[in-house]
Amino acid sequence: MTTDLVAAVDIGGTKIAGALVNGAGELLHRLQRPTRARESADSVLRSLTDVLTPLTEHPLWSRVGAVGVGSAGPVDARNGTVSPVNIAAWRDFPLVEGIRKTTGDLPVALVGDGAAIAAGEHWMGAARGRANALCMVVSTGVGGGLILDGRLRPGPTGNAGHIGHISVDFNGELCPCGGRGCVERIASGTNIARYALASGWRPAEPEGDLTAAGVALAARAGDPVALEAYERAARALAAGIAATATLVELETVVIGGGVSQSGEVLFGPLRRALGEYATLPFVSDLEVVPAELGTDAGLVGAAAVCWSDSDTFLSLGAAGN
Template structure:
């Protein structure tokens, strides 16, 4: 029997996506369900099981060698548990055990969603030829993962690179994570919109879009409050990036997620602000580039993390062939 696919799952606060992915990173079949994030733990697990079941019913399932999961975090890859900030019902939830109830004896690899995106962009995206990169997602939250010395470095629990919860304002607003002044609390799409609305910005009557996308359009037209909201976000991101680069020496920062679709409204002030924060000689030349994988980054990355787990893959593959 040929075993040349992995099943990838991307779990976020708004959607749960799954796909069958080949060794070239091609998504052969995909499934998606809304995340019932406000339901109790069992309700969220039912949605995930629905995605997994739909994958197992595909004709190509018999070719699947392992399962990779990228989940909103924090996660604990050692214990197979997750506690996503944006899924309140899951606290120390035994995700891997729950998944095994559907996929049987297949090996399961769990990483945080930021690490998954980093793995995906390094495998098939904007960080493909980079040995040292931070890959970020700026959306309803801010996450990240690290590629160091050419390899994904998720850390012992799968959370390394979680830049969204670096504090850049010691006296800042309380973050849902429990910290203060976190990058996410300032720079996420949700908080860009929150800041702009509190400062008096209002969406155009014809579109009524009060999200970060609406703020971005207003900033592109020169609305001063909208511009300020993105400048503030850019400074928080730049401070977090500079701190990370100072610790681990980065060549490249890849930025994806919905807010990155704002283009130069975000990237222009981000590059300028980074010049003010990344001042030491070994961090001055960091390049900042947009992600390439779009909405598929989490799935491609979950597959990449799974394929890279060589010991598990080879052991199972040898048994299955």
């Protein structure tokens, strides 16, 4: 039997997406459902099953040799469980077991969504050809994954590189993760908008966009509060990036997610702040570039994890195999 495809799953707080992916990174069949993150654990699992079942019924399913999963975290790849900060009902939830009720005995590779995105950008995106890279997503949360010595390094539980929960303000606000002053608590899209609104910013139009995208639009027009909100977020990101780069010696940082779409409103102050924080010779030339894979980065990356160490299929960090 030919097994030249993988099933990829991307689990986030807003949507769950799935696809059949070939060895060229092409999504041959894709679908998604709302996560229903505020509902019960079984309800969220039903959303996942509603994605997986049509994939298993597709004519190409017989060619699938593994299932790659990138999930909002923390994840525990050793035990096949997840406890996403943004899915309250899933605490130590047996995700791999739930997936296998639909997909059968195929190998399942589970990593955090940041690690999945790193695998995707290294395979088909902005980190292609880079030996040492941090790939980040800055959206409703802030996540990341590490490419070191040319390979994805998800760590024993699948969470390595989760830069969003590095503390950059020891006396800062309490983060939902339990820490204080986390990068995510300052630099996520949700918190950029929250800070701007609390500081008195309002969109020019009465029914204008109250999200980070609306703040970015105002920043481009020169609104001082909007500019301050993005400057603050950029400094938090730069502090986290500089710490990570100093620890593991990076050459490239790839940034994707909705907030990255603000362009130079974010990247300009981020590069300036990095000039202040990343000062040692081995990190002072750190390259910062936008991601290339867009909204499907998590799916491409979940598939990439299955091929990370093999010409066939290898469940890197897989649970229960």
